[in-house]
Amino acid sequence: MSDPATRNRSRATADMVARTANVSRVAVSRAFNPHASIKPEKRDLILKVAQELNYTPDMAARSMVTGRSHLVGIIVPDVSGPWESQELDAMTTALQAEGFATLLFRTRDDLSLDETLLTYMKGFNPDSVIAYAENVRPTTLARVLDRAVPIYIGYPDEDVGEEEAAPLFDRLDVLQREGIEQAVALMQGYGARRFAFLAGKSNSLATQSREHMVRKVIAERGLPPPIRIQGDYMYDTAYRETLNQFRLGEPVDAIFAANDVGAFGAIDALRTELGLRVPQDVKVVGFDDIHQSHWKSYNLTTVKLDLAERTQALMRLILRRLKNPTSPSLTETVSTRLVVRGTVG
Amino acid sequence: MSDPATRNRSRATADMVARTANVSRVAVSRAFNPHASIKPEKRDLILKVAQELNYTPDMAARSMVTGRSHLVGIIVPDVSGPWESQELDAMTTALQAEGFATLLFRTRDDLSLDETLLTYMKGFNPDSVIAYAENVRPTTLARVLDRAVPIYIGYPDEDVGEEEAAPLFDRLDVLQREGIEQAVALMQGYGARRFAFLAGKSNSLATQSREHMVRKVIAERGLPPPIRIQGDYMYDTAYRETLNQFRLGEPVDAIFAANDVGAFGAIDALRTELGLRVPQDVKVVGFDDIHQSHWKSYNLTTVKLDLAERTQALMRLILRRLKNPTSPSLTETVSTRLVVRGTVG
């Protein structure tokens, strides 16, 4: 049985479909391409036969000639984080709706791994790449990946890290000022005077920008500068460092956390270990508005990054860039706003 | 400039590296294949030139000739769920360490979407597929994917759904009896007599198996059969349905939840809305042991599915199957155990 049509290979090919339907292989290709010109009845026949043979075009082969892999690489430092997984969920859903599959990579905190990982990823020829990892710098991304145009997530309220933002990149600008102003105003309105900022990983651009803006807004309102509590976005660290701050350092009126999970850690430290009440004794505000923030045990007042808005903006950037690879750089803007729940007033 | 070597294409190819290094293209291929025979000095030269040219072998082209895509498809119903994202994180890390990239897909609850999604995924030729989605049945998987051998996750304590487990599949057997026995014993020891089982999505095999086993163990200990509270693994539903049970139905001593997130919803309903104390008035046990379960506000006693153990078992199945595609079906077994925290005694 050397006849390729009868050889029982593991996967049906266009050739087999063509043989079975008595058409040319080219016709099979056309039947699966909506824009190709082929007689409708012929297409229907081919599609029917294809289904019977359980045939699907091979993306690898297709990708070689079209130059489109229909893959979008996503790089995340910790998939299991609530915010990260919720964003990954939204992006995967949106990408899937546009016919892309998500190629997922996880970074270690180890910076040196970056190049290896990016080089490896590049082998898959992703049509686009989204790096949520704070340790993957867009300049590195641009250097290693030659086809994709990275999306730079910027915080134009402040000029943190702007040196990296060459005009070459597409940008997603996040306006954090509004949400932060509302949060500080609310806490001050309920009597808070002595603030702490519970930071995230210190190499995180998002954290740096948030801290910058929080300090600025607090200063503008004539309040003393906030005390800095070093965290890393994780619950356990936030819990421990909050404890340290109140036991060894100076207690505060209000805690502004760089993310919601950190806020949970702070709240639990205050309530469980220090016997303080939230919000009566200490007010707490978080950042992100993850699903868990409305859980009744926390019921956290937090600055919301609108996930749907953010996802749509990213999709617009990706799709426009794919449609016109040589167009000048694009920018989308999303904003933040305070979601008021029970941890302030 | 029609010379392909000088044409400034977006991506370096093996040809360009060969031209630049004055070697044959085959040599380049061998330089990147650890098992190929090539003079060491030559390999070093090629790798150096390749790095300068920022060259990486094209996985699509490689996949066509080797038949290995180095992709593993993962199908998840909701990436943002804590358990799902934690398992996805662990699997992605493990796969990456073995040289595989994760190809992520998300299902809707809509069952009809399955075939379309699977057919689409098949186009990428994944070397293996892991479907965590309860609505993707292994028989469907086996029919649509022709190369991969699905892994069937079974619960041999009970015979729920066994009709689907053809001997054709590789299996991961989860022994739930031990953890459940410990949990029921602990709650009974602290005086619980009237149980409720807070179920997950009813089409979930895991839930059916857990409920079966919980009922059996409770019966064996001479306790009245548990009341059923219908949930769907989500916080909000658990919260609402627990409220309904206590307000409109019959109160209970103890709640055994089908997953941790559901347990959180139940706890918050009891404490916040019903004014009951956990564990003094009602004991609560969950299932999974996600990161959030040790957060102090919940401090949940729960039946642990060991993620590391589970991930390693899955990796063994995948790797052995890939090494020997025709070997008879394999089985790995993992067990469960109770993690005692503060919601029982």
Added chain:
DNA sequence: AACAGTTTTGCACACGATTTCAATCTAGGG
């Protein structure tokens, strides 16, 4: 220096699709 045995090399083909281009078919008006 000749020989056998091993390592290294490169040609040519295969993998499974898309796309160009010239040839063929179809429809409709004169």
Added chain:
DNA sequence: CCCTAGATTGAAATCGTGTGCAAAACTGTT
């Protein structure tokens, strides 16, 4: 019935890589 514009068709080239096979180069032994 003929002619032309437009719609379909299929042969051949192409994408970037791995591999079988025969030839060449190298190794060390007598």
